[in-house]
Structure formats: structure tokens, C-alpha cells
Amino acid sequence: MRHKTFLLFVAPSLIAMIALIVFPVISVVIQSFHAQHEQVIEVVENCGPFGCTQTTAVNQEATQALREAEPLGRWVGMDNYINRGHLAFAELADAWSSSDTWGEWWTKVMNLPFYSAIVFTLTFTFIVTPLTIALGFAIAVAVNSAAKAIRGPLIFVSLLPFIINPIVGSLVLFWMVDARGILGQAIQWLADDPDLSVKASTPMMWIMLMVYGIWHSAPFAFVVFYAGLQTVNQDTNEAAMIDGANRWQRVRYVTIPHIMPLVTFVALIQLMDNFRVFEPLISFSAEAHAQSLSTYILSDLTGETVLFNSAAATSVLTVICVGILLSPVLVRTWRDFKRA
Amino acid sequence: MSHTPTQRKLPGYLSALLTTFLVVWLIMAAVPFLWTLWGSFKVEGDFFSKADWTNALTGELTIAETGGAFTGQGYYGAWVQEEFWRAVMNSAIVCFFVVTISLTCSTLAGYALSRSTYNYAFWFLIAALIFRAMPPITLVSGYLLPFFEWNLWGHLSTTIIVLVAINQPFSLWMMTSFFRNIPKDLDESAMVDGCNRIQAFRHVILPVMWPGVITTGLFSFLLAYNDFAVTALLLEKDNQTMIPKIASFLGTTQTKGNVMFAVAAVISATAPLFVLILFFQRQIVSGLTAGAVKG
Numbered sequence: 196m197r198h199k200t201f202l203l204f205v206a207p208s209l210i211a212m213i214a215l216i217v218f219p220v221i222s223v224v225i226q227s228f229h230a231q232h233e234q235v236i237e238v239v240e241n242c243g244p245f246g247c248t249q250t251t252a253v254n255q256e257a258t259q260a261l262r263e264a265e266p267l268g269r270w271v272g273m274d275n276y277i278n279r280g281h282l283a284f285a286e287l288a289d290a291w292s293s294s295d296t297w298g299e300w301w302t303k304v305m306n307l308p309f310y311s312a313i314v315f316t317l318t319f320t321f322i323v324t325p326l327t328i329a330l331g332f333a334i335a336v337a338v339n340s341a342a343k344a345i346r347g348p349l350i351f352v353s354l355l356p357f358i359i360n361p362i363v364g365s366l367v368l369f370w371m372v373d374a375r376g377i378l379g380q381a382i383q384w385l386a387d388d389p390d391l392s393v394k395a396s397t398p399m400m401w402i403m404l405m406v407y408g409i410w411h412s413a414p415f416a417f418v419v420f421y422a423g424l425q426t427v428n429q430d431t432n433e434a435a436m437i438d439g440a441n442r443w444q445r446v447r448y449v450t451i452p453h454i455m456p457l458v459t460f461v462a463l464i465q466l467m468d469n470f471r472v473f474e475p476l477i478s479f480s481a482e483a484h485a486q487s488l489s490t491y492i493l494s495d496l497t498g499e500t501v502l503f504n505s506a507a508a509t510s511v512l513t514v515i516c517v518g519i520l521l522s523p524v525l526v527r528t529w530r531d532f533k534r535a
Numbered sequence: 536m537s538h539t540p541t542q543r544k545l546p547g548y549l550s551a552l553l554t555t556f557l558v559v560w561l562i563m564a565a566v567p568f569l570w571t572l573w574g575s576f577k578v579e580g581d582f583f584s585k586a587d588w589t590n591a592l593t594g595e596l597t598i599a600e601t602g603g604a605f606t607g608q609g610y611y612g613a614w615v616q617e618e619f620w621r622a623v624m625n626s627a628i629v630c631f632f633v634v635t636i637s638l639t640c641s642t643l644a645g646y647a648l649s650r651s652t653y654n655y656a657f658w659f660l661i662a663a664l665i666f667r668a669m670p671p672i673t674l675v676s677g678y679l680l681p682f683f684e685w686n687l688w689g690h691l692s693t694t695i696i697v698l699v700a701i702n703q704p705f706s707l708w709m710m711t712s713f714f715r716n717i718p719k720d721l722d723e724s725a726m727v728d729g730c731n732r733i734q735a736f737r738h739v740i741l742p743v744m745w746p747g748v749i750t751t752g753l754f755s756f757l758l759a760y761n762d763f764a765v766t767a768l769l770l771e772k773d774n775q776t777m778i779p780k781i782a783s784f785l786g787t788t789q790t791k792g793n794v795m796f797a798v799a800a801v802i803s804a805t806a807p808l809f810v811l812i813l814f815f816q817r818q819i820v821s822g823l824t825a826g827a828v829k830g
Contacts, residue, residue, distance in 0.1 A: 196647060196650045196651045196652070196653075196732065197732075198653075200647070200732045200733075201647045201651050201653075201656070203647075203733075204643045204644060204646060204647030205643070205644040205647050205648070205659070207639065207640040207643060207644070208640040208641060208643070208644035208703050208707060209644070209659075211640060211696070211699055211700040211703055212662075212663070212666060212700055212703050212704070214700065215674070215678075215696065215697055215700030215701070216666050216669075216674060216700055216701070216703075216704075218677070219674045219675075219677030219678055220669075220673075220674070220677060221677075222677040222678075222680065222681060223673065223674075223676055223677040226676075226677070226680060266680060266683070266684055267680070333556060334556075334557070334560055336553065337553045337554075337556050337557040337560070338557065340545060340550065340553050341553075341554075341557065347816070349557070349561070350816060350820065351812060351813070351816055352561050352564050352565050353560070353561070353564055354812050354816065354819065354820075355564050355565060355568060355809075355812070356563075356564050358757065358808055358811070358812055358819070359568070359805055359808055360760070360761040360763075360778055360804065360805070360808070361761065361763070362761075362763050362778050362781060362782060363778070363781065363801050363804055363805055364567075366781070366785075366797070366801055367567045367568065367570075367571045367801065368567055370571065370582070370583075370794075370798070371567060371570065371571075373583055375583035375584060375585045376583060377570065377588050377591065380588055410563065410564075414564070415823060418819075418820050418823045418824060419823060419824050422820070422823075422824040423824075442546075467667065467668040470668075470670070471669075471670035471671070471672075473670065473672060473763070473764060474763055477763070477782060478782075478785075480785070488670070489670045489672045489673075489764070492670075492672045492673065492675075492676055493672055493764070493768075495676075496672075496675070496676055496679065496768060497768070501679075503676065503679065503680050506676040507676055507677070509676075510672075510673035510676045510677070511673075513669075513670060513673050514669055514673055517665075517668045517669055517670075518665070520668075521664075521665065521668055525661065525665075528661065532657060
């Protein structure tokens, strides 16, 4: 295909992505190096019958005017990145020198918002992804062994948790684990503790969020693996059987190698999706117990005073994390591409 | 695909295990929705029953409060009192335009990407993969300040364009993989016959590409319909779409004791998706596996 024709065909898509994905990233980077102008402080001299006094006051009008004239604010360099809300080097060093045990240091680190967000996000990503793959594979095997006539309805029901909106799906679950909901009461009954509430306990909240995460994305893994199982080479399978392979060996040496590339695919998509975990934390009103990088940005953007610059710094750090997370895939693709 | 009898006969204990597992999974997948659907016709005292969980099934308080075992109070409150229908209309507008614009762009680009043999096509797709991985909220924090400055904030049209752009990386990947399955010979023979690239696309590819377009359209629809990060932050209160509206119910109505509005709204927002899976199950499955199986 000629260059010109190619450009013609991709132009609408390319323009949309440059204008609304590349530029916002640049805008975020620029914003992250700025901070809002400080309040304009004036020294006012009040002269009365008993002499003059000098007082300092905030000039609201001038502050407002300055902030409106330069909405981007003033250049502060890396300040946004190293303040308490982000990488917090000073606080980290302080926690290190003032803590006697690892546990104490850890508690202090987890009180820093950025670190607690990144710890939750990574824990969520690396626990939910493998469990999703395992559950999805199990469902695929189970559906594959069911009678052909009922497979359609089985797939229909299995797709529900994935297709339904994440906000809605997690709300439904959240209402059920409410202390007055059916699952919440079941948990209280099992634990024999009538005051137990998922909302009130951090570990329970983390577990619920991860259970939701697995429940939500298992259908995706299931569908991919199910499609893969349909294409397992039956000749190889039979040949293995003639050679005396038992059921387990056939699964281990015929099915699993066939499924392996799909596992990589599902893992990649799941890593990307789980890393931006966002909606369930909102539905579960989990901010007191768990904060992900995405909800941390949201809370800066929707708070009493909108903290654009803080949100921008978190965004840049998040994008860098995504890059690190994707780098093995990118390096591999690059190598494959070079070789091809 | 055909199944040889060898795969069919499982030993008894194994098939019992698989069946049990399947039943447990089906309960996990379906019951939360059925439970909420049933509960949406009750009053709050039954939906969250402190006294006895069977109340949620029988609706004792619902009978006491309204006279019948089922009540439409939640739906009335959400749709009429809180004007949920406005949000439904906005969602319909946003979804329609996002799907149409997004499909037009990604069909053209996907075709070009699948036919180009140059390196830049590869890099284009890799860039799209990286864009796909970025959390939408990081982009939103980049939009807000410029949008406020240029008075673009709060309009449905802005939101539509933003959603189209966020949708592009995914749609591109999907369309490219569909077009790769349409043999190159088809359009190349048309070009040998004297068509140029655009004519070949119009007369030869356009008639055979619809299965791919429908599948990609479904996923664009789901993305627009399900979006929360963009719509919640870029729209004003009075032109909100469904999902941020539901989220706003939680903030305001939970305190008023009208959580049932949210329950009814949740069911209302889920119903269309339910119908969607019912009719387009095959396309959804093929779309989810498109990138994977061909690799």
C-alpha cells in the first residue's frame, strides 16, 4: 500500500489519537511541573489616632486575577513529584531512620498516600491476574465437557459478570455483602460475629475487591480458553493416546502447550486491566481502606479544591508504571519483529 | 469442531466434579443479578433485611408498607423523581455517536494497517497497545485544565469525541485482525482490474466486512455505555449519562434512605446489556477471541 493512501486511510483515527491521547499526556507532563500560584500577600498600613500598624493580608482579588491569567500556575520543577503526596523521599528517609522494626517502617510507608495506592494496585494486579486465569481455565474445561445442547446457555450466563458495567456489577455485590445483605449476614453467621462488617475492615475490603476482580474478569479468560480448547488438535491427542499417554499426560503435553500462547495473551490483557482498577473501589466506597492509583487521581480531581498538579504528577507516575509493566512484552515484540 | 468420542467419556468422579464446579460457577455468575432484580421490587427494609434474610424473598415489610408483595416505588423514584430518563437519553446519544464515529475511523485505519507492509504499520499498532494500557483517568486529568480554559467542558459532544479517541486503540486492533482474515487477493485482484485502493475498498471489501464491523461496534458500544472515568468528570450534572448518575445516587440518596432508587437504576441500566448478550453472544465471543486465537 502506498504511503499516501495509507495516510489517507488512517488519518481520522490518527488525528483523534494524537489530539486526545498524545496531547493530554503532554499536558499532564507539563501540569505536573507546575503548581498553582500562591496567594498574593500585601502589607497594609493602618494609620489611626494611635500611630500606624502594619498588617499582612491576602489580596483575594489579585490572587484570583493572577490565577485566572495564568491557570497553569508557576513552574516548580520536580516539587510535585517529591512532596508528601507522591514519592515523598523526605518522609521515607525519616521513616527509615526513626523506625526500629520493619513493621513500624512499613506502617509509616503505608500512611503515605502514593505508596499505599501503588501497593494496593500491585497487590490487586498480581493476585487477581493468576487467579482469573485459573478460574477461567477451569470454567472452560467444565463447559467444554458439558453436553453440546446446553453450552450456549452456559456461555450466556458465564458472560454476565464480564459484560455488565463494572460500577453496576460491583454495586450488586456490595449490596449483597452489606452487613444487612444476604452474603454479609452469611459471613457474620459463619464467623459467629454479629458485628462483623466488610465496610469496617481493611483486610475484608481488600479480599472483597479481589473477589470482585476475579469474578468480573474470569469470563474473559474463560471465553478465550474455551475457543482455544475447540482447536486442540485431535490427531495429536489420539496419537498420544495410542502411544499410551493417560488423561493427565494428554492434558499436560497436548492441551496445555496448545493453550500456552492464550495464557500469555490473557495475562497481558489482564495485567493492563487490573492495573487500572478503578470502578469497584468507587462502588464499594473503599477510600478509607483501599486506594488505587486511579482512584487517587480521581480524589485529587474531585476534592474540595481541585489539585490538578498533584493529579498530573500521579498520572505521569502511573503511566511510567504502565510502561514498566508492559516493557517485557514490548521487548519481546521488538525482538520478534527484528527477527521477522 | 468435531469431538472424538475419546474426549467425551470422562470417568465418573471427574465428570461429577466438573458438573458441581459448573453449577457453583453458574450460581456465582447469575444469582447476584437475579437477587437484585427480585429485590428491586421490594422496599429497603426487605432488600436489606436485618431481621431475617427470607424477608427479601417474601417481602414482608413490602406487604406491610405498600399492600402488595411487589412495589414499583424504587423505579418511580429513580425514573420520575430523580429524572433517570434524562440520563438514559444522554447515554443513548453518547453511545450512538461514539459507535458510529469510532467504527468509521477504525474501519478505515484497520483496513490500511492490515494491508500495509511497511514498518510504520507495526509501530502504529504498538503505539495503540501502549495507549490501550493507559488508565483513562490519567488522560482525563490532562483534559480538564485545557477544557475549562477553552470552554469545552460539560458538553456531550466533547465527551463523545474523547470516548471515540479512547476507543480507537482497541477498535484498531480488532478491525486489523478481522481484515487480516479477508484474503488480500480479493482487493488486489480488483486493483488489477483497474480499481484504485479506495474503489477496491468500497466495492470489494465493504460488502464482506460486516461481521467484523458488527463485533467491533458491539465492543465500542460496551465501552461507551460502561464508561465512568470520562463521563463522570467531563459532564455536568444535568447532562450526565447513566453510570455517573447511578454513582451520584449513592452520594445523595443513601443518606435519605432511598438506596432503592439506585437499585432500580442499576437494574434499568443492566437490562439493555442483558438483551445485547442474548442477541449477540456469538459476536461477543468471536470478538473476545479475535486477538488471541490468531495470535
